[in-house]
Amino acid sequence: MKNETIFRLAATLWFAAASLVGCAAADEKSSSAESGPQGPVAPSEREVGIAYGLWADRDLWNGKTWDKPAQGEYDSRDRRVIRRHAEQLAEAGVDFIWLDWSNNVTYDPDELWVGGKQDLIEDATAILFDEYRKMGKRGMAHPKISIFIGVTGAPEAVSDGRLQKKADQVWRMYAGHPLYKDMMQLYLGKPLLVVYVDTPSPWQQGLPQWDDDRFTVRWMTGFVTEQPPLRTPEGVSRYGYWSWEDRGEQTYPLHEGRPETMVVCAATRPQGEPGDEGYIPAQGRRDGETFREQFARARKIGTRFAMVVSWNEWTTAEQPSLEVSKDIEPSQQLGDAYLKLLAEEIRLFKTE
Template sequence: MHDKGVNQRMSKATDHSSPDDQNPRATPARRTFLLGSAATAAAGAAALSGLGGAEAATAAPLPDYSTPAALGGAARPRSQGTPQRRTQIGIGYETWFDAIGWPRTEAQPVLGHYSSLDEHVIRQHALWITYAGIDHIIADWSNNLGGNWTSGTAAKIIAGTDKVFEVYAKMPERARPQITLLLGLDNGQAGTTNFLAQVDQVKTKYLQNDTYRNLLVQHDGKPLLTIYTGARTTDPPTWTDPAFTVRWMGAFREIVLNPGGQWSWVDRVAYANGVETPESAFDTTGLGTWTATGPWAITKLNAQPAFNVTVETTIASSQAPAGANQATGTLTSPPFTITEGALSFNAVGFDMSAGSDLTSLDGRNVYVLKDATTGAILRWASPPGDSTRLYVRQWNVADLIGRRVVFQAVNNSTLGSGLGWMGFDRVFQQRPEQMTAVVANAGNEGPGSFANWDAHNRNSGAYLVEMISNAFIYEPEFLTIQQWNEFGRPDQWSVEGSNDIEPTKITTLAGANSDGWGYYYLKLVRDLVDQYRSGKAFPAVTLDTRYP
């Protein structure tokens, strides 16, 4: 049985692209990624067995993920993936349990309330993580600075990480992942005394130790160092260090936009994040080299990304002055060449036919990407239906690399009452360096507000499959799966709302009301990673609704 609701949600995250240039108005068929539910299939077979005159169907026994017996073989490693699918896959990892203990955990790990210094635990984690096909852990130091730096809490987290390096160095390469670190800012600042002291610890403990250096993840020829900026409405700091490839790790791009090419630690939509290259950006006073017809002009939008933060943003807008009729017109960029795999922009405004196929431009407000020579529509998207918030719009354009194109905003609606206009802030190409896929997620108006109407719970793994499906499309250089073992509130507030996947004990197995998830998510991640590595166009898995 297909989960219709999940597929409807997935369609919002995909781009609208034509299957060929001769049929630009066609939209892709909605893809189905669920083979079915194991519990539903078993129930259907049992029902068939009770039909008079029908041959009885015997339901296959359902796998028992409360133990590791049903896990099967490990996922294929990155070295055996298809060339485009040798993405480095990482997972968030905590070494803080000797620092913070185990207060109010949402579930009980199979290994119990362990110490982050326990060599047996570290080895078992490594074996499970590599079984799932994950290439590296992301050791979380993002909470080290501030009061934790002076109280001794950070020292305990670092000691736990030291132990991971020590244990991994003694393990065969095939049996343990690599390591990268997620540092944090010092009260929002980089380059402070304590921030630099933390960086120096990375250098002296790991970078200058030949054995440990080989455990570090490499990116662009240097060890990768990620730094958490949080849900950020402004560009990241400019600090860098020649010893590392530095990448800033934001959060909730669909809410706060995470400008400046920031990667994402956690998100509700799986975007391709990475280095940005603006295309013919207009300035704060005029449209520059863009060509306008009709009402298009530069204006200021007091956008509210979320969290009750208002950010003044320069946008191109077609909005009519108060009391005036809405006019039609287009805004067209100069021609440019596609050089990266993603094209992004942030949109505002309305198209009252959004959700419908683009059978005609008549009366529609849409953004289109056109061939610069033929005018064929290659991609299209609608405004978000909001006048106060900018929303991310992103197209996968890997198949268009080398092609000359133009970006055009088409305002053909004349609706009044403020419903006939559209706008956007900039257009930029983006290197698809990193994407994030999470098991569950917070509500839109504030991380931690898990009871919000738009919170995404586990849903037996449907949300994880929905998010990771975009990686099958964009094939990023890095994929972050969230996460292994945070355990505890406020972020991991319940079994159904948690995004941890480390195996846990189960005493009550009742879907969303279960008290754990066993090895179910370890096996699900293993299956998804293996399918990704094999080059499948889209994931197809069986979800078991007995599990949360």
Template sequence: MDNLILDKKAGVFRAGNMDFGCGALSGRLVFSESGNTSLATVYADGMPIGTAALSSDAEARTEAVFPIDRTEGIREVTVTLDGSARLHSLTFSAEPAFGATDYVPTPEKKLIDLGAQDWEATDMLGRRVASVEDVRGRKKDRKVGIFYWTWRESHAHLRPVDVVDVLEKYPAAEYRKDHPAWGERPFQCHWHEPFYGFYRNSDPWVIRHHAALLAAAGVDMIMFDCTNGALLWRDAYEPLLRGLHEAREDGIRTPQVAFMMNFCPAHSTELMLRALYQNLYKPGLYSDLWFRLDGKPLVMAYPDALPETGVCETDTRLLNEIRDFFTFRPGQPLYAGGAKRPDQWGWLEVFPQNKYVTRPDGSCELVTVGVGQNANAERICTHFNDKETFGRSYTGRDGFAHLSPDSYKYGYNVQEQWDRAIDLDPDIVFVTGWNEWIMGQFHEPWLSDNDSTQLAMVDQYDREHSRDIEMDRDGYLDTYYLQLAHNIRRFKGAGARQPVSAEKTITVRGGGKQWRDVTPVFRSPRGLTLHRDWDGFGNCHYVNTSGRNDILEARVARDADTVFFRVTCAAPITPREGEGWMTLFLNTDRRQDTGWEGYDLVINRLPAPAGRATVEAYRRTAEPGSFTWQSIGRAVLHVSGNSLTLALPRSFMPAGELNFEFKWSDHMQQPTVMDFYENGSAAPIGRFNFLYRE
């Protein structure tokens, strides 16, 4: 029952006389609609006894449990509010505020090494991702973090306006805030459509795919952007943490998480630190997902924002706990100039980037890498649609020399920054960024010409002037993702490949025991066959039920006459059904230009008689750019439970020692390589391939 009544004249909420019994130690405050974090101070007979940080973007009611000074007897209770939350009810308990949590961290031994460093890939521009042999030797304790935006959930009620689409059709709209193409003047627009659609942060299907993609690339930490106001985006980070935990329970070594707060010691930083500590860190929730630095959870925030003393003894102890709990790294907001204090970290800089937290021997903790910078020669921070801003094709060395209609696909800017970061050899490279996508439309203070009617689009604008790495729907696609994986391998190095076992003849119907000593073991992340049924922005709703056979493991054996393949799924393999059932793609010569996306052979794409699989070869046709798959024979196939074994005569392969790339796929929906990121099951994910070499 609600018991808090607002006394507008006094500016306080009154709960009347409340019985604290023989000694209450905690309070429970029910509130709603506190997008910007609020702070409630609770009084008993006019004396402050505790504070509650209130953070929730949802209209639904939320509870905040908080410690108080031990209080007895019947007291008159009032509450003051710093913020905009709606307060409903308040109760007290003799139990401590933070008891035992039922959260169980995922044991380290449960996380599976996918061996993604061994995966091969060539992007659509013909650029190879660095292989193990290119980056021999793993560098100790190198980490990569990436900016990850959780803003999307709170803006999902808006119609998804695609700026690239709008301006291609209506160029004048950039200078007309009332142009019909903008609709009802949305505050936030998308610069373009993400590959997974105009999704919400809470979409479990997207979370699982992000977890797998970032893990495969070698990302260790994602940093949430909470630099504006006191906005923690709790309605996004909670389902995201839950989804990452579920992925870890399935063995995926997901990135860990940290939060970046205001770029100064603002009062709003204090509120956010209180809320995060109260709701996430103090209860021990998702503790295996906390990114740690110097043995403590990292937060990019100014410790100076925390007052030395609180409103009461309990509150002072709480503030001291927060101060001691985290490793603080205050954020440097500017894109040039480097650190202004010795403990600062940067997040985005123009070339040449600076070292952060530099040690006496010249080594450092962090260097930033950016895809693009909303800066130009006149202003170190401006709107991205200002003149001559430093987009994806700009470099510090060559200026705009690379700029062309398609140059945005090549990542000249980010590659120059990666080269600089690798030369400086920090402990951590921090990349901006993964999935920002949305930006505001403003006028003041961004436009230097007050008479201009231009809509200033600050952090994103179009294909060239944007800074996302996550795949888009129809532009650079996965080139930036593969470039990320390439440079992480260059930065971290890589261990040796698994050894290739000796020749062995496999009996196709002989069962799994005969495969136990066959190596390498090629692994793929579990759970990407999850079905999707989730709202996106506006009226968008996304459904994907193509997931069927969840491919987890593959092995290859050979003798003088045959190459044997075995693939294992998470559950019994479904009966053969139509095209694309448990299909094997082979790049037999490891060249990208001699097949469909490099694949020269495809096996079991089409239905075949029981116990057999059709072998097809890539053949160019007379029409430029077109091809067909030509049937050239059969292979032997056998399914038993959750495994499939295939025997392919070596006569289908090039003569000599085996040296090929391969991919297993099930339930492909579209004849495009990008389908491997989205539909059915692909092992390995996306454009990556497994490599088998004698």
């Protein structure tokens, strides 16, 4: 779950914040971003990921969601729910799920279970990996898996060892584990590890100075469209940031001159309140038109990845109403209309 930081921050404050930890110097990736893409990625090489939440327990459904799942209220640790989701996503053509650990950088899995959301998320992750392993042994299709970590609210975690500790945990438990490593989503020959850095990014003039050679590491912030230092006027991400959401035409980074990724949402929430400086109205579902338009841009640019946000967040903090909600999981009021639309848009993305 991404709690959006207010964007009405002066550019001077953005640049001051960038000096807190230090930015990587502009590299070949950023310079290539200025020159524009060399051409689209071939449809046969494209893949689709979808953000997958693991924080559902009985408390979540106590008036805190924009709707409820078509299959009824559930707990993210329920193996039957995990299997059903895997079947639905695989049938729709989703290549990998993107497990959201972005708020867990301070969580130590070796501590005793205390019943918080971070415990829930990581317990549900272990169950999901085990269930997918069993599905694979039975010849049942399921998406690959990528774990999405972050330094939410703690940019100092990049340099104080906590981010590295989290990456080590992902490697030890999953990406390097003999039972699970073949289930990981690979990119450039290594497990994909995306790191979320808050919105707006504390690093406005480059990327944080951290890497892990075991993974292909990518950095993410929200609404790159609204962070001018991070993008060109044409919408190319200057330093390679991936975007959690975008209002208006989505941004995209380049890798070796090719469009790398683009976020795709069924709706976008507003920024601020009417009358506020910088107010941006919501873009509702519009009976699927917003989703179609965002996928159409991903096809037009020809990105390597389309990153769909999201499958099952459900919370009103990010999705205030039925119309201004972006989940794709079948719901009681919308049925499976968006799951069918997802399957159709994935088919187009991989063939046109």
